[in-house]
Amino acid sequence: MNNDGAIHSRRPYPSPNPHVNLHEITYWSDGLKVKGLMAEPVAQGTYEGIIYLRGGIQHVGMVRPARIAQFASQGFVVFAPYYRGNRGGEGRDEFAGADRQDAVNAVEVLKQSPKIEKERIHLFAFSRGGIMALWTAILRDDITSVVTWSGVSDVIFTYKERKDLRRMMKRVIGGTPSNTPNEYRERTALLRVDEIDAPVLIIHGMKDGNVSFEQAILLENTLREHRKVCETWYFPDYTHYIPTSVNAQLVRDLCLWMKGQKK
DSSP states (O other), X not given: OOOTTOEEEEEEEOOSSTTEEEEEEEEEETTEEEEEEEXXXXXXXXXXXXXXXXXXXXXXXXXXXXXXXXXXTTTEEEEEXXXXXXXXXXXXXXXXXXXXXXXXXXXXXXXXXXXXXXXEEEEEXXXXXXXXXXXXXXXXXXXXXXXXXXXXXXXXXXXXXXXXXXXXXXXXXXXXXXXSHHHHHTTOGXXXXXXXXXXXXXXXXXXXXXXXXXXXXXHHHHHHHTTOOEEEEEETTOOSSOOHHHXXXXXXXXXXXXXXXXX
């Protein structure tokens, strides 16, 4: 029996915001117990949902409770999967390999919140999470909108531009784009963005040295080639990390953008 997305257990998690409740969720994905963090507004009511797709790998870029609570405080139920193999979860983080199913199945977890408006599920992704969000939007037909912030769109491009990540990528993916091209090609969502039905917002700093601005342009051009709904917010003076004050306003703005989207 397929139990993908079924919740195995949940435990209260300390919240930095008195208006947001946090729980750490253990759920099933591909027969593995995977963990993630759920944030729900304390106030009564039903809310739109966000799947928050983290960046990094393993402990680098791990989900931060304050960040999840920040999004929830804008009037959303938020679920952020850690991805398999992290924080005691089973399996191995594969950098957008089979672990993409952890994002796909996270939508089912989110829909089990008693406060969720099930027909309004958005994806928010940062950095590595970008590729996870694209695959989730490709593999599901119930996504309302996608926001990718400094997001990876092409794993082969990432290998070429990030020399400091090559050792990790060789180990996790199992080779290089030259000697295992299929492993990299299968992770590159650009080849299947024609299957995305949800509107996409691309946010990127043009001085980003972690995920180059070229990756945003690649995604934008590919979406437009397939006549997909796409909006871009590009920032000429910012890198991978946007100053805190601007960051907070961006979160408010993108949350309003999400709420205004019609699929």
